[in-house]
Amino acid sequence: MQVLSTTEENYLKSIYQLLKDGGEKVGTNEIAALTGTKAASVSDMLKKLAEKRLLSYQKYHGVSLTEEGAKTALLILRRYRLWEVFLVEKLKFNWDEVAAIAEELEHVKAPPLVRRLDEYLGFPKFDPHGDPIPDEFGEWSHTPRMILQEVPPGSAGKVVAVTNSSAAFLKYLDKVGIYIGARIEVLDKVEFDGSLELRVDGDKTSFLSREVAANLQVILHPS
Amino acid sequence: MQVLSTTEENYLKSIYQLLKDGGEKVGTNEIAALTGTKAASVSDMLKKLAEKRLLSYQKYHGVSLTEEGAKTALLILRRYRLWEVFLVEKLKFNWDEVAAIAEELEHVKAPPLVRRLDEYLGFPKFDPHGDPIPDEFGEWSHTPRMILQEVPPGSAGKVVAVTNSSAAFLKYLDKVGIYIGARIEVLDKVEFDGSLELRVDGDKTSFLSREVAANLQVILHPS
DNA sequence: AATATTTTTTAGACTGATCTAAAAATTACA
DNA sequence: TGTAATTTTTAGATCAGTCTAAAAAATATT
Numbered sequence: 001m002q003v004l005s006t007t008e009e010n011y012l013k014s015i016y017q018l019l020k021d022g023g024e025k026v027g028t029n030e031i032a033a034l035t036g037t038k039a040a041s042v043s044d045m046l047k048k049l050a051e052k053r054l055l056s057y058q059k060y061h062g063v064s065l066t067e068e069g070a071k072t073a074l075l076i077l078r079r080y081r082l083w084e085v086f087l088v089e090k091l092k093f094n095w096d097e098v099a100a101i102a103e104e105l106e107h108v109k110a111p112p113l114v115r116r117l118d119e120y121l122g123f124p125k126f127d128p129h130g131d132p133i134p135d136e137f138g139e140w141s142h143t144p145r146m147i148l149q150e151v152p153p154g155s156a157g158k159v160v161a162v163t164n165s166s167a168a169f170l171k172y173l174d175k176v177g178i179y180i181g182a183r184i185e186v187l188d189k190v191e192f193d194g195s196l197e198l199r200v201d202g203d204k205t206s207f208l209s210r211e212v213a214a215n216l217q218v219i220l221h222p223s
Numbered sequence: 224m225q226v227l228s229t230t231e232e233n234y235l236k237s238i239y240q241l242l243k244d245g246g247e248k249v250g251t252n253e254i255a256a257l258t259g260t261k262a263a264s265v266s267d268m269l270k271k272l273a274e275k276r277l278l279s280y281q282k283y284h285g286v287s288l289t290e291e292g293a294k295t296a297l298l299i300l301r302r303y304r305l306w307e308v309f310l311v312e313k314l315k316f317n318w319d320e321v322a323a324i325a326e327e328l329e330h331v332k333a334p335p336l337v338r339r340l341d342e343y344l345g346f347p348k349f350d351p352h353g354d355p356i357p358d359e360f361g362e363w364s365h366t367p368r369m370i371l372q373e374v375p376p377g378s379a380g381k382v383v384a385v386t387n388s389s390a391a392f393l394k395y396l397d398k399v400g401i402y403i404g405a406r407i408e409v410l411d412k413v414e415f416d417g418s419l420e421l422r423v424d425g426d427k428t429s430f431l432s433r434e435v436a437a438n439l440q441v442i443l444h445p446s
Numbered sequence: 447a448a449t450a451t452t453t454t455t456t457a458g459a460c461t462g463a464t465c466t467a468a469a470a471a472t473t474a475c476a
Numbered sequence: 477t478g479t480a481a482t483t484t485t486t487a488g489a490t491c492a493g494t495c496t497a498a499a500a501a502a503t504a505t506t
Contacts, residue, residue, distance in 0.1 A: 007493065028454055041494055043455055048492095060454055060501055091339040101333040108331075110324040116314040230463065251484055264464055266485055271462090283471055283484055451504070460495075470485070476478095 001072065002052060006107040009076050010035060011045050012054060015065060016073035025062035074138035080106040081127035082117050088128040089121065089180070095128045095165040128180060130161020130217045146220060148184075148196065149213035156185040161217035169215065176206040184218065224295065225275060229330040232299050233258060234268050235277060238288060239296035248285035297361035303329040304350035305340050311351040312344065312403075318351045318388045351403060353384015353440050369443060371407075371419065372436035379408040384440035392438065399429040407441065 004012070014034040018026040028039045028046070035042070050057040054069035065073060083105040087098040115136070118124075125141040126132055132140050145160060159182045162173070173179065177200045187205070188197040194210035208216075227235070237257040241249040251262045251269070258265070273280040277292035288296060306328040310321040338359065341347075348364045349355055355363050368383060382405045385396070396402065400423045410428070411420040417433035431439075 005492080029452095037493090038495065039454065040456080040496080044493075087336075087339075091336070091343050093335075093339065097335075101331070101336050104331040104333060105328075108324070108327045110327060112316075112320075113310075113314070113324050116310075116316065120314050228462080252482095260463090261465065262484065263466080263486080267463075447506105449505085451502100453500100453502070455498105455500070457498080458496090461493090463491090465490075466488090468485105468487080470483100472481105472483070474479100474481070476480095 001075075002054075003109070004072070008045070008049065009072075009107055011042075011049065012065075012069060012073045013076050013080075015055065015063060016070065016077070019065060025064055027062045031063075071138040074134040075136075076106055078134045078136070078138070079108075079114055081131060081133040082114065082121060082124070084127045084129070085121050085124045085133075086117065094167070094170065095162070098128070125219075126160040126180075126217075128162070129165075130163060143219050145217045147214060148186075148208070148216040148218050149194070149210055151186050151196075151218060151220065153186050153189050155220050156183070157218040157220040158183055159216055160219050162215060163217065164215040169212070172212065176208070177201065177204050178206070178216070224298075225277075226332070227295070231268070231272060232295075232330055234265075234272065235288075235292060235296045236299050236303075238278065238286060239293065239300070242288060248287055250285045254286075294361040297357040298359075299329055301357045301359070301361070302331075302337055304354060304356040305337065305344060305347070307350045307352070308344050308347045308356075309340065317390075317393070318385075321351070349383040349403070351385075352388070353386060353403075366442045368440045370437060371409075371431070371439040371441050372417070372433060374409050374441060374443065376409050376412050378443050379406070380441040380443040381406055382439055383442050385438060386440065387438040392435075395435065399431070400424065400427050401429070401439070 011031065014031055015026060018030055018034060022030070028042045031042045031046075032039045046055065046057045046063055049055050049069070050063075053066055054072060055063045055065050057063045080102050083102040084098050087093045087101055088095055093101075118136075124133055125143060126145075130145070134140055146157075148159075151157065159178060159180055162169075162180070178184070183201050185199045186196055187199055189195075190197070194213075196208045196210075196213050197205065198208065199205050234254065237254055238249055241253055241257060245253070251265045254265045254269075255262045269278065269280045269286055272278050272292070273286075276289055277295060278286045278288050280286045303325050306325040307321050310316045310324055311318055316324075341359075347356055348366065353368075357363055369380075371382075374380065382401060382403055385392075385403070401407070406424050408422040409419055410422055412418075413420070413430075417436075419431045419433075419436050420428065421431065422428050
């Protein structure tokens with residue numbers, strides 16, 4: 001694994017991002033827009049990263065990541081998301097405040113730090129936005145997630161993500177005792193309005209509206 | 224408070240360091256040695272930092288920090304030492320492994336991060352090496368410290384620092400239940416060999432040799 | 447298919463931080 | 477006190493990352 005500058009890491013992360021929800025190849029202008037630079041600067045950097053075998057680049061025809069480039073991007077993403085978890089779970093930041101800080105922290109390279117942080121956080125599989133955290137080999141956890149609203153009554157699982165981070169929503173979740181990692185059982189689903197009756201952490205029983213349940217993601221426990 | 228580059232921060236920190244245990248003025252070569260650069264580079268940087276009013280600089284006659292420069296250096300030191308505490312207390316690194324990592328983390332600028340980290344760590348006043356942590360205004364805690372060996376019998380206090388970090392020493396401390404933050408009472412001092420009898424955290428009673436007690440620093444509780 | 451538009455690359459310049467080599471100032475000492 | 481040794485500064489170059497403006501290639505349009 002090569003040592004990259006912060007700048008190189010940021011390019012790699014942006015390219016990964018664009019390819020993931022973009023497609024096969026990504027163009028210079030797109031990258032420039034995402035990294036906050038100009039197309040000319042991107043061209044230079046692409047040459048550099050291609051020489052390092054992190055991406056394959058044909059002039060005028062966009063780039064894609066090599067195996068190594070993709071893996072490197074995933075390890076950067078891993079650091080980013082672990083720090084997000086730390087900031088939210090330990091330092092009590094709100095989910096929408098952590099992006100900028102995590103972007104600074106992700107470039108701290110010391111390798112044992114990442115391992116210890118992961119351990120300290122309890123090997124989380126998802127970040128506070130519900131995005132999966134790659135493992136130390138750059139592999140995804142393949143545990144499937146469901147939207148709570150779509151979980152059939154009788155199932156039990158764990159809240160792994162929230163897809164709305166308005167203050168009001170978070171406050172509400174707090175009130176009914178739901179948090180990332182909370183164990184939940186779906187007891188019943190009300191036909192009339194789609195609301196759910198559920199047990200949280202084995203004791204408290206709550207009713208959640210369809211709107212709320214649609215913004216919670218869970219992984220199910222094998223039944 | 225101006226925004227400084229990582230490089231500028233490192234120079235400032237080094238200069239602070241040299242002045243603290245050096246004296247009035249510090250020379251270009253010394254700074255170069257500590258920052259791992261050459262005297263010529265230091266000259267350039269001194270000009271730059273002098274223009275930013277962080278230090279006062281007269282050609283050929285060394286530098287000293289201005290009020291603002293010293294305060295800035297202390298806030299960098301604050302970040303450094305808070306991260307040290309985090310790495311040791313939370314991530315369970317050994318005291319002698321954290322320097323390089325903390326040096327990377329100290330340059331993460333997001334201001335709310337430092338406040339939250341401080342709070343999360345319980346507003347520590349000393350880092351794992353026993354060095355004091357400046358407050359958010361760049362002021363020192365003025366609680367005086369003593370070497371445990373010199374504490375008169377009958378006094379009570381708290382262990383705030385260890386001045387030896389050999390594995391054997393740490394292991395021994397662990398065995399007798401002493402750690403940073405441990406509450407101790409000096410019960411008696413043996414004339415013969417200068418060893419101490421003390422109570423740790425209100426219950427366990429230990430005997431510490433003079434050598435060991437000479438490597439522990441405490442702050443005394445008002446009696 | 448020829449031309450117009452858009453995208454990408456190149457050329458050349460700038461900034462921040464660094465270096466080496468040479469010049470200048472300070473300090474040491476004979 | 478005058479010369480030698482040391483320290484510091486300057487001059488000029490290099491490197492990474494960026495920019496603007498112009499050239500080149502690809503794509504779209506008529």
